[in-house]
Amino acid sequence: MNANTSLTALQVMQDAPVIPVIVLNDVAHAVPLARAFLAGGIRMLEVTLRTPQALACIEAIAREVPEAMVGAGTVRSASDAQAAANAGARFAVSPGYTSAVGQACRDAKLALLPGVATGSEIMRxxxxxxxxxxxxPAVQAGGVGMLKAWGGPFFDVKFCPTGGITLQNAPDFLALPNVVCVGGSWLVPAQVAESGDWGRVTRLALETKALHQ
Structure with a gap:
Protein backbone atom coordinates (compact mmCIF):
# COMPACT_ATOMS: atom_id res chain seq x y z
CA MET A 1 0.00 0.00 0.00
CA ASN A 2 1.80 3.15 -1.12
CA ALA A 3 1.07 6.82 -0.59
CA ASN A 4 -0.84 7.06 -3.87
CA THR A 5 -3.21 4.19 -3.16
CA SER A 6 -6.72 5.02 -1.96
CA LEU A 7 -7.51 3.54 1.42
CA THR A 8 -10.77 1.98 2.51
CA ALA A 9 -12.10 2.37 6.04
CA LEU A 10 -11.65 -1.37 6.59
CA GLN A 11 -7.97 -1.15 5.58
CA VAL A 12 -7.49 1.67 8.06
CA MET A 13 -9.04 -0.45 10.81
CA GLN A 14 -7.24 -3.69 9.97
CA ASP A 15 -3.70 -2.32 9.87
CA ALA A 16 -3.07 -2.56 13.63
CA PRO A 17 -5.06 -3.26 16.82
CA VAL A 18 -5.12 0.46 17.62
CA ILE A 19 -5.35 3.79 15.82
CA PRO A 20 -3.49 6.39 17.90
CA VAL A 21 -5.57 9.49 18.66
CA ILE A 22 -3.03 12.32 18.53
CA VAL A 23 -3.29 15.94 19.69
CA LEU A 24 -0.35 18.07 18.53
CA ASN A 25 0.38 21.63 19.61
CA ASP A 26 3.75 22.00 17.88
CA VAL A 27 4.52 21.22 14.24
CA ALA A 28 8.09 20.34 15.24
CA HIS A 29 6.75 17.27 17.08
CA ALA A 30 4.79 15.84 14.15
CA VAL A 31 7.54 14.14 12.15
CA PRO A 32 9.51 12.59 15.05
CA LEU A 33 6.24 11.30 16.54
CA ALA A 34 5.21 9.72 13.25
CA ARG A 35 8.62 8.08 12.91
CA ALA A 36 8.39 6.78 16.49
CA PHE A 37 5.08 5.12 15.69
CA LEU A 38 6.47 3.59 12.52
CA ALA A 39 9.37 2.16 14.51
CA GLY A 40 6.77 0.51 16.73
CA GLY A 41 4.87 -0.94 13.77
CA ILE A 42 1.88 1.43 13.70
CA ARG A 43 1.20 3.32 10.45
CA MET A 44 -2.36 4.65 10.77
CA LEU A 45 -2.09 7.93 12.68
CA GLU A 46 -5.14 10.04 13.54
CA VAL A 47 -4.14 13.66 14.12
CA THR A 48 -7.14 15.43 15.61
CA LEU A 49 -8.23 18.83 14.31
CA ARG A 50 -8.34 20.20 17.86
CA THR A 51 -5.42 22.60 17.69
CA PRO A 52 -4.51 25.47 15.35
CA GLN A 53 -1.41 23.51 14.26
CA ALA A 54 -3.20 20.26 13.37
CA LEU A 55 -3.40 20.76 9.60
CA ALA A 56 0.24 21.83 9.42
CA CYS A 57 1.17 18.70 11.41
CA ILE A 58 -0.77 16.50 8.98
CA GLU A 59 0.96 18.21 6.06
CA ALA A 60 4.40 17.69 7.63
CA ILE A 61 3.80 13.98 8.25
CA ALA A 62 2.37 13.44 4.76
CA ARG A 63 5.39 15.16 3.20
CA GLU A 64 8.23 13.88 5.42
CA VAL A 65 6.97 10.43 6.46
CA PRO A 66 5.07 9.13 3.41
CA GLU A 67 5.22 5.53 4.66
CA ALA A 68 2.89 6.56 7.49
CA MET A 69 -0.82 6.83 6.73
CA VAL A 70 -1.85 10.09 8.36
CA GLY A 71 -5.51 10.85 8.90
CA ALA A 72 -7.54 13.69 10.38
CA GLY A 73 -9.67 13.26 13.47
CA THR A 74 -12.43 15.49 14.82
CA VAL A 75 -13.71 16.11 11.29
CA ARG A 76 -17.01 17.89 11.91
CA SER A 77 -17.84 19.56 8.60
CA ALA A 78 -17.38 19.36 4.85
CA SER A 79 -14.80 22.15 5.08
CA ASP A 80 -12.85 20.14 7.69
CA ALA A 81 -12.79 17.17 5.30
CA GLN A 82 -11.58 19.26 2.37
CA ALA A 83 -8.92 21.00 4.44
CA ALA A 84 -7.68 17.63 5.73
CA ALA A 85 -7.47 16.24 2.20
CA ASN A 86 -5.64 19.34 1.01
CA ALA A 87 -3.11 18.84 3.82
CA GLY A 88 -2.44 15.28 2.69
CA ALA A 89 -4.67 13.26 5.01
CA ARG A 90 -5.46 9.74 3.79
CA PHE A 91 -8.49 9.12 6.00
CA ALA A 92 -10.91 10.98 8.28
CA VAL A 93 -12.49 10.21 11.62
CA SER A 94 -15.53 12.11 12.87
CA PRO A 95 -17.02 12.34 16.38
CA GLY A 96 -20.53 12.01 14.93
CA TYR A 97 -22.08 11.58 11.49
CA THR A 98 -23.85 13.78 8.97
CA SER A 99 -24.53 13.06 5.32
CA ALA A 100 -22.69 16.26 4.43
CA VAL A 101 -19.49 15.00 6.07
CA GLY A 102 -19.91 11.61 4.45
CA GLN A 103 -20.32 13.10 0.98
CA ALA A 104 -17.44 15.52 1.48
CA CYS A 105 -15.12 12.66 2.38
CA ARG A 106 -16.23 10.72 -0.70
CA ASP A 107 -15.64 13.77 -2.88
CA ALA A 108 -12.18 14.25 -1.35
CA LYS A 109 -11.40 10.50 -1.64
CA LEU A 110 -10.91 10.21 2.11
CA ALA A 111 -11.78 6.94 3.82
CA LEU A 112 -14.16 7.87 6.66
CA LEU A 113 -14.77 6.32 10.07
CA PRO A 114 -17.96 8.08 11.20
CA GLY A 115 -18.69 8.36 14.90
CA VAL A 116 -21.86 6.77 16.27
CA ALA A 117 -23.28 6.25 19.76
CA THR A 118 -26.86 5.08 19.08
CA GLY A 119 -28.73 2.61 16.90
CA SER A 120 -30.31 5.45 14.93
CA GLU A 121 -26.91 6.89 14.10
CA ILE A 122 -25.69 3.47 12.93
CA MET A 123 -28.75 3.20 10.66
CA ARG A 124 -28.18 6.69 9.26
CA PRO A 137 -17.42 7.79 23.32
CA ALA A 138 -17.16 4.03 23.77
CA VAL A 139 -16.85 3.52 27.51
CA GLN A 140 -19.23 6.34 28.38
CA ALA A 141 -21.84 5.18 25.83
CA GLY A 142 -22.11 1.58 27.02
CA GLY A 143 -18.76 -0.06 26.31
CA VAL A 144 -18.45 -3.78 25.71
CA GLY A 145 -22.06 -4.44 26.69
CA MET A 146 -23.42 -2.05 24.08
CA LEU A 147 -21.24 -3.57 21.35
CA LYS A 148 -22.45 -7.04 22.27
CA ALA A 149 -26.06 -5.84 22.05
CA TRP A 150 -25.46 -4.29 18.64
CA GLY A 151 -23.95 -7.53 17.32
CA GLY A 152 -27.40 -8.95 16.57
CA PRO A 153 -29.31 -6.19 14.73
CA PHE A 154 -26.15 -4.71 13.20
CA PHE A 155 -24.43 -8.00 12.34
CA ASP A 156 -22.83 -6.51 9.22
CA VAL A 157 -21.27 -3.46 10.94
CA LYS A 158 -17.68 -3.30 12.21
CA PHE A 159 -16.57 -0.92 14.95
CA CYS A 160 -13.53 0.96 16.19
CA PRO A 161 -14.41 1.86 19.81
CA THR A 162 -12.76 5.12 20.93
CA GLY A 163 -13.10 7.09 24.14
CA GLY A 164 -12.02 5.71 27.49
CA ILE A 165 -9.99 2.91 25.89
CA THR A 166 -6.77 1.98 27.69
CA LEU A 167 -4.07 -0.64 27.27
CA GLN A 168 -5.78 -2.49 30.12
CA ASN A 169 -9.35 -2.61 28.74
CA ALA A 170 -8.46 -2.73 25.01
CA PRO A 171 -8.29 -6.57 24.97
CA ASP A 172 -11.91 -6.77 26.20
CA PHE A 173 -13.03 -4.72 23.20
CA LEU A 174 -10.72 -6.45 20.70
CA ALA A 175 -12.13 -9.84 21.74
CA LEU A 176 -15.56 -8.90 20.32
CA PRO A 177 -16.34 -10.21 16.81
CA ASN A 178 -17.68 -6.84 15.63
CA VAL A 179 -14.59 -4.90 16.77
CA VAL A 180 -11.69 -4.62 14.32
CA CYS A 181 -9.50 -2.16 16.24
CA VAL A 182 -9.70 0.49 18.93
CA GLY A 183 -8.77 4.16 19.03
CA GLY A 184 -6.56 5.31 21.86
CA SER A 185 -4.82 8.40 23.16
CA TRP A 186 -2.77 6.46 25.72
CA LEU A 187 -0.03 5.94 23.14
CA VAL A 188 0.83 9.65 23.29
CA PRO A 189 0.95 10.69 26.97
CA ALA A 190 0.74 14.48 27.27
CA GLN A 191 4.26 14.90 28.62
CA VAL A 192 5.91 12.76 25.93
CA ALA A 193 5.78 15.34 23.15
CA GLU A 194 7.00 18.12 25.41
CA SER A 195 9.95 16.02 26.59
CA GLY A 196 10.69 14.51 23.18
CA ASP A 197 10.67 11.00 24.62
CA TRP A 198 9.94 9.37 21.29
CA GLY A 199 11.39 6.08 22.48
CA ARG A 200 8.51 5.77 24.91
CA VAL A 201 6.04 6.17 22.05
CA THR A 202 7.78 3.36 20.16
CA ARG A 203 7.68 1.13 23.25
CA LEU A 204 3.97 1.81 23.77
CA ALA A 205 3.32 1.09 20.08
CA LEU A 206 5.15 -2.23 20.28
CA GLU A 207 3.26 -3.13 23.46
CA THR A 208 -0.02 -2.30 21.76
CA LYS A 209 0.83 -4.18 18.59
CA ALA A 210 1.17 -7.29 20.73
CA LEU A 211 -2.53 -7.14 21.64
CA HIS A 212 -4.44 -9.92 19.95
CA GLN A 213 -7.32 -8.93 17.70
Missing part, protein backbone atom coordinates in the same frame (compact mmCIF):
# COMPACT_ATOMS: atom_id res chain seq x y z
CA UNK A 125 -24.53 6.00 8.47
CA UNK A 126 -25.36 2.58 7.01
CA UNK A 127 -28.00 4.12 4.73
CA UNK A 128 -25.22 6.28 3.27
CA UNK A 129 -23.01 3.24 2.73
CA UNK A 130 -20.79 3.41 5.82
CA UNK A 131 -20.58 0.12 7.71
CA UNK A 132 -17.16 0.57 9.37
CA UNK A 133 -17.84 2.94 12.23
CA UNK A 134 -16.22 4.58 15.23
CA UNK A 135 -18.14 3.90 18.47
CA UNK A 136 -17.67 7.11 20.44
Missing amino acids: ASEDGFTELKFF
Whole structure:
Protein backbone atom coordinates (compact mmCIF):
# COMPACT_ATOMS: atom_id res chain seq x y z
CA MET A 1 0.00 0.00 0.00
CA ASN A 2 1.80 3.15 -1.12
CA ALA A 3 1.07 6.82 -0.59
CA ASN A 4 -0.84 7.06 -3.87
CA THR A 5 -3.21 4.19 -3.16
CA SER A 6 -6.72 5.02 -1.96
CA LEU A 7 -7.51 3.54 1.42
CA THR A 8 -10.77 1.98 2.51
CA ALA A 9 -12.10 2.37 6.04
CA LEU A 10 -11.65 -1.37 6.59
CA GLN A 11 -7.97 -1.15 5.58
CA VAL A 12 -7.49 1.67 8.06
CA MET A 13 -9.04 -0.45 10.81
CA GLN A 14 -7.24 -3.69 9.97
CA ASP A 15 -3.70 -2.32 9.87
CA ALA A 16 -3.07 -2.56 13.63
CA PRO A 17 -5.06 -3.26 16.82
CA VAL A 18 -5.12 0.46 17.62
CA ILE A 19 -5.35 3.79 15.82
CA PRO A 20 -3.49 6.39 17.90
CA VAL A 21 -5.57 9.49 18.66
CA ILE A 22 -3.03 12.32 18.53
CA VAL A 23 -3.29 15.94 19.69
CA LEU A 24 -0.35 18.07 18.53
CA ASN A 25 0.38 21.63 19.61
CA ASP A 26 3.75 22.00 17.88
CA VAL A 27 4.52 21.22 14.24
CA ALA A 28 8.09 20.34 15.24
CA HIS A 29 6.75 17.27 17.08
CA ALA A 30 4.79 15.84 14.15
CA VAL A 31 7.54 14.14 12.15
CA PRO A 32 9.51 12.59 15.05
CA LEU A 33 6.24 11.30 16.54
CA ALA A 34 5.21 9.72 13.25
CA ARG A 35 8.62 8.08 12.91
CA ALA A 36 8.39 6.78 16.49
CA PHE A 37 5.08 5.12 15.69
CA LEU A 38 6.47 3.59 12.52
CA ALA A 39 9.37 2.16 14.51
CA GLY A 40 6.77 0.51 16.73
CA GLY A 41 4.87 -0.94 13.77
CA ILE A 42 1.88 1.43 13.70
CA ARG A 43 1.20 3.32 10.45
CA MET A 44 -2.36 4.65 10.77
CA LEU A 45 -2.09 7.93 12.68
CA GLU A 46 -5.14 10.04 13.54
CA VAL A 47 -4.14 13.66 14.12
CA THR A 48 -7.14 15.43 15.61
CA LEU A 49 -8.23 18.83 14.31
CA ARG A 50 -8.34 20.20 17.86
CA THR A 51 -5.42 22.60 17.69
CA PRO A 52 -4.51 25.47 15.35
CA GLN A 53 -1.41 23.51 14.26
CA ALA A 54 -3.20 20.26 13.37
CA LEU A 55 -3.40 20.76 9.60
CA ALA A 56 0.24 21.83 9.42
CA CYS A 57 1.17 18.70 11.41
CA ILE A 58 -0.77 16.50 8.98
CA GLU A 59 0.96 18.21 6.06
CA ALA A 60 4.40 17.69 7.63
CA ILE A 61 3.80 13.98 8.25
CA ALA A 62 2.37 13.44 4.76
CA ARG A 63 5.39 15.16 3.20
CA GLU A 64 8.23 13.88 5.42
CA VAL A 65 6.97 10.43 6.46
CA PRO A 66 5.07 9.13 3.41
CA GLU A 67 5.22 5.53 4.66
CA ALA A 68 2.89 6.56 7.49
CA MET A 69 -0.82 6.83 6.73
CA VAL A 70 -1.85 10.09 8.36
CA GLY A 71 -5.51 10.85 8.90
CA ALA A 72 -7.54 13.69 10.38
CA GLY A 73 -9.67 13.26 13.47
CA THR A 74 -12.43 15.49 14.82
CA VAL A 75 -13.71 16.11 11.29
CA ARG A 76 -17.01 17.89 11.91
CA SER A 77 -17.84 19.56 8.60
CA ALA A 78 -17.38 19.36 4.85
CA SER A 79 -14.80 22.15 5.08
CA ASP A 80 -12.85 20.14 7.69
CA ALA A 81 -12.79 17.17 5.30
CA GLN A 82 -11.58 19.26 2.37
CA ALA A 83 -8.92 21.00 4.44
CA ALA A 84 -7.68 17.63 5.73
CA ALA A 85 -7.47 16.24 2.20
CA ASN A 86 -5.64 19.34 1.01
CA ALA A 87 -3.11 18.84 3.82
CA GLY A 88 -2.44 15.28 2.69
CA ALA A 89 -4.67 13.26 5.01
CA ARG A 90 -5.46 9.74 3.79
CA PHE A 91 -8.49 9.12 6.00
CA ALA A 92 -10.91 10.98 8.28
CA VAL A 93 -12.49 10.21 11.62
CA SER A 94 -15.53 12.11 12.87
CA PRO A 95 -17.02 12.34 16.38
CA GLY A 96 -20.53 12.01 14.93
CA TYR A 97 -22.08 11.58 11.49
CA THR A 98 -23.85 13.78 8.97
CA SER A 99 -24.53 13.06 5.32
CA ALA A 100 -22.69 16.26 4.43
CA VAL A 101 -19.49 15.00 6.07
CA GLY A 102 -19.91 11.61 4.45
CA GLN A 103 -20.32 13.10 0.98
CA ALA A 104 -17.44 15.52 1.48
CA CYS A 105 -15.12 12.66 2.38
CA ARG A 106 -16.23 10.72 -0.70
CA ASP A 107 -15.64 13.77 -2.88
CA ALA A 108 -12.18 14.25 -1.35
CA LYS A 109 -11.40 10.50 -1.64
CA LEU A 110 -10.91 10.21 2.11
CA ALA A 111 -11.78 6.94 3.82
CA LEU A 112 -14.16 7.87 6.66
CA LEU A 113 -14.77 6.32 10.07
CA PRO A 114 -17.96 8.08 11.20
CA GLY A 115 -18.69 8.36 14.90
CA VAL A 116 -21.86 6.77 16.27
CA ALA A 117 -23.28 6.25 19.76
CA THR A 118 -26.86 5.08 19.08
CA GLY A 119 -28.73 2.61 16.90
CA SER A 120 -30.31 5.45 14.93
CA GLU A 121 -26.91 6.89 14.10
CA ILE A 122 -25.69 3.47 12.93
CA MET A 123 -28.75 3.20 10.66
CA ARG A 124 -28.18 6.69 9.26
CA ALA A 125 -24.53 6.00 8.47
CA SER A 126 -25.36 2.58 7.01
CA GLU A 127 -28.00 4.12 4.73
CA ASP A 128 -25.22 6.28 3.27
CA GLY A 129 -23.01 3.24 2.73
CA PHE A 130 -20.79 3.41 5.82
CA THR A 131 -20.58 0.12 7.71
CA GLU A 132 -17.16 0.57 9.37
CA LEU A 133 -17.84 2.94 12.23
CA LYS A 134 -16.22 4.58 15.23
CA PHE A 135 -18.14 3.90 18.47
CA PHE A 136 -17.67 7.11 20.44
CA PRO A 137 -17.42 7.79 23.32
CA ALA A 138 -17.16 4.03 23.77
CA VAL A 139 -16.85 3.52 27.51
CA GLN A 140 -19.23 6.34 28.38
CA ALA A 141 -21.84 5.18 25.83
CA GLY A 142 -22.11 1.58 27.02
CA GLY A 143 -18.76 -0.06 26.31
CA VAL A 144 -18.45 -3.78 25.71
CA GLY A 145 -22.06 -4.44 26.69
CA MET A 146 -23.42 -2.05 24.08
CA LEU A 147 -21.24 -3.57 21.35
CA LYS A 148 -22.45 -7.04 22.27
CA ALA A 149 -26.06 -5.84 22.05
CA TRP A 150 -25.46 -4.29 18.64
CA GLY A 151 -23.95 -7.53 17.32
CA GLY A 152 -27.40 -8.95 16.57
CA PRO A 153 -29.31 -6.19 14.73
CA PHE A 154 -26.15 -4.71 13.20
CA PHE A 155 -24.43 -8.00 12.34
CA ASP A 156 -22.83 -6.51 9.22
CA VAL A 157 -21.27 -3.46 10.94
CA LYS A 158 -17.68 -3.30 12.21
CA PHE A 159 -16.57 -0.92 14.95
CA CYS A 160 -13.53 0.96 16.19
CA PRO A 161 -14.41 1.86 19.81
CA THR A 162 -12.76 5.12 20.93
CA GLY A 163 -13.10 7.09 24.14
CA GLY A 164 -12.02 5.71 27.49
CA ILE A 165 -9.99 2.91 25.89
CA THR A 166 -6.77 1.98 27.69
CA LEU A 167 -4.07 -0.64 27.27
CA GLN A 168 -5.78 -2.49 30.12
CA ASN A 169 -9.35 -2.61 28.74
CA ALA A 170 -8.46 -2.73 25.01
CA PRO A 171 -8.29 -6.57 24.97
CA ASP A 172 -11.91 -6.77 26.20
CA PHE A 173 -13.03 -4.72 23.20
CA LEU A 174 -10.72 -6.45 20.70
CA ALA A 175 -12.13 -9.84 21.74
CA LEU A 176 -15.56 -8.90 20.32
CA PRO A 177 -16.34 -10.21 16.81
CA ASN A 178 -17.68 -6.84 15.63
CA VAL A 179 -14.59 -4.90 16.77
CA VAL A 180 -11.69 -4.62 14.32
CA CYS A 181 -9.50 -2.16 16.24
CA VAL A 182 -9.70 0.49 18.93
CA GLY A 183 -8.77 4.16 19.03
CA GLY A 184 -6.56 5.31 21.86
CA SER A 185 -4.82 8.40 23.16
CA TRP A 186 -2.77 6.46 25.72
CA LEU A 187 -0.03 5.94 23.14
CA VAL A 188 0.83 9.65 23.29
CA PRO A 189 0.95 10.69 26.97
CA ALA A 190 0.74 14.48 27.27
CA GLN A 191 4.26 14.90 28.62
CA VAL A 192 5.91 12.76 25.93
CA ALA A 193 5.78 15.34 23.15
CA GLU A 194 7.00 18.12 25.41
CA SER A 195 9.95 16.02 26.59
CA GLY A 196 10.69 14.51 23.18
CA ASP A 197 10.67 11.00 24.62
CA TRP A 198 9.94 9.37 21.29
CA GLY A 199 11.39 6.08 22.48
CA ARG A 200 8.51 5.77 24.91
CA VAL A 201 6.04 6.17 22.05
CA THR A 202 7.78 3.36 20.16
CA ARG A 203 7.68 1.13 23.25
CA LEU A 204 3.97 1.81 23.77
CA ALA A 205 3.32 1.09 20.08
CA LEU A 206 5.15 -2.23 20.28
CA GLU A 207 3.26 -3.13 23.46
CA THR A 208 -0.02 -2.30 21.76
CA LYS A 209 0.83 -4.18 18.59
CA ALA A 210 1.17 -7.29 20.73
CA LEU A 211 -2.53 -7.14 21.64
CA HIS A 212 -4.44 -9.92 19.95
CA GLN A 213 -7.32 -8.93 17.70
